[in-house]
Amino acid sequence: MKPLSIGLVGAGAIGRMHADVIAGSGFAEIVAVADPTEAGRLYCLERGLPWCSSHHALLEAGGVEALIIATPNQSHLEIGLAAIAHGVPALIEKPVAVTVAEGEELSAASAKAGVPILVGHHRRHNPIIAKARELVGQGALGRLTNATVLYTFFKHDAYFDLAWRREPGGGPILINLIHEIDLIRFVCGEVAAVQAVTSGRVRGLPVEDTAAVLLELENGALVTVSLSDTAVTPWSWDLVSGELPNYPWQEKPVNSHFISGTEGSLALPSLDHWRYDGEKSWFAPITQEAIPIERQSPYIRQLRHLFDVVRHGVRPLIDAADATRTLKVTLAVQDAARQRQRLEMQFG
Ligand SMILES: NC(=O)c1ccc[n+]([C@@H]2O[C@H](COP(=O)([O-])OP(=O)(O)OC[C@H]3O[C@@H](n4cnc5c(N)ncnc54)[C@H](O)[C@@H]3O)[C@@H](O)[C@H]2O)c1
Structure with a gap:
């Protein structure tokens, strides 16, 4: 070949x-x-x-x-x-x-x-994310109720030496949150409305360092994303998924994503599936099953996908139109925070 x-x-x-x-x-x-x-x-x-x-x-x-x-x-x-x-x-x-x-x-x-245009939202190619999408799509969690995403990490001080990173637009909403927005759209469903509050109080720069984001999905589920680039925590996909070698991988398993439904819930990246095997009640014991998965670099899988798009005419997993919707929601989060308003999404 x-x-x-x-x-x-x-x-x-x-x-x-x-x-x-x-x-x-x-x-x-x-x-x-x-x-x-x-x-x-x-x-x-x-x-x-x-x-x-x-x-x-x-x-x-x-x-x-x-x-x-x-x-x-x-x-x-x-x-x-x-x-x-x-x-x-x-x-x-x-x-x-x-x-x-x-x-x-x-x-x-x-x-x-x-x-064809393929857009580099590499997380979609992670087998863990693909499995989560499959499970949600198959109804393994029942009807989605809510999801909690923690995206909190600490950017070293020198990161802010570049002037554009200190100004609005150079913060974690446009640089980092876009990955979460795409993951949520891919795994949980399309976004119908957004609300957000931001703060830049810790670093004291014109750009935000922290945000609380609320997304209403078209399927009715409510998603909250807790975002900060100035918090010392391991709770971020970059640190816990092992996707990129420049972030040291946690030895102890740590989860950053919690997706819940009427029949069960899923924690990522561990892929722990929680459900009731018998009676569904908060008084009954809840079962935890770690779904086995073969870890693979999403970047090599993305490259393989590009090969298939070019050589075999496979449809891009995320094309320019889809990626534009992810961008639109991310920009709306920033606007919602600025306007202190709930913004409904309109996709053409
Ligand atoms: N998917 C991911 O995991 C991921 C991670 C980091 C960055 N990114 C994205 O990748 C892009 C690049 O980010 P980066 O961190 O590598 O930036 P960078 O500044 O490190 O590298 C950009 C490079 O592009 C070159 N360049 C600039 N204008 C050019 C032009 N017109 N033609 C050819 N080369 C040109 C620069 O000289 C530089 O070498 C951004 O869009 C960023 O959002 C994606």
């Missing part, structure tokens, strides 16, 4: 991680890297990868079956549209774009040209 020929645009933090995943995959290879910086050129030199000064040069050279776009959010629209114009399917890192209008433009262009 000939490896999938990939052009990588952006050789920063996540771009290099993609390059490592590709190098170890055995079914894909990087044929060129576009990054205009000297650091990008040197990286290519060290790794023996052909370097291009821009995505235009990379696409013009031809020979790529897929693009991975791992550049700052503001450039996703332009580079995504260029890939589509060249008929090259792309994996665009999350968020799909900066605004809903931009996401919709990408989605429309992809549909019109028949060129």
Whole structure:
């Protein structure tokens, strides 16, 4: 089998991680890297990868079956549209774009040209998340009542040396919460309305450091997300799922997600399933069963999925339209906090 020929645009933090995943995959290879910086050129030199000064040069050279776009959010629209114009399917890192209008433009262009776009909401490719979605979909929890998500962690002080991270828009709502919004939409259902309260009192910066978010789902379930980037806790998916090597994995199992229904509940990432085997009553003993799962890197599974999208015409697990809905809900959380109002979601 000939490896999938990939052009990588952006050789920063996540771009290099993609390059490592590709190098170890055995079914894909990087044929060129576009990054205009000297650091990008040197990286290519060290790794023996052909370097291009821009995505235009990379696409013009031809020979790529897929693009991975791992550049700052503001450039996703332009580079995504260029890939589509060249008929090259792309994996665009999350968020799909900066605004809903931009996401919709990408989605429309992809549909019109028949060129698929996969968006890098990598958690959807985690076998734990896939299993949770399957169990909820099969009704293993009965009718969903509520879910509690803890996304609390501590960002080191130097993180805030970059000015944009101290200003509104650079905080944990747009940078981090978007992962939870996508996970909830994927596992529990579509969001119907949002409310939120934010605080920046601990760090005292213009950007929020903490938020309490309430999501009403179309199926009636209520979801709360407790978010903070200034709290010393292990209770965040990044720290407890073992997805990325740069976050040390907890030795003791710790859960961050609790999904409840009328017939049972599920804790993640342990996949502990709680239910009554006999009488359903808070006075009866409740059964705990850990559902076995084979752990696998969501990034390698995402790459395999990209292969299947390109070579076998499989529909992207999350396309530009779907990712735009995730972006829309995330932006609505920020607006709801600013306006101190409950905002209903309208999806076109
Ligand atoms: N899915 C995930 O787990 C995950 C994790 C981190 C970041 N991200 C997303 O990945 C994207 C990149 O984030 P990062 O942390 O790697 O940023 P980064 O700043 O570390 O890297 C961005 C790279 O893109 C290059 N670049 C900028 N403009 C370019 C252009 N027009 N053409 C080619 N290269 C260009 C920069 O020189 C830099 O090397 C963002 O959208 C971010 O939200 C996703």
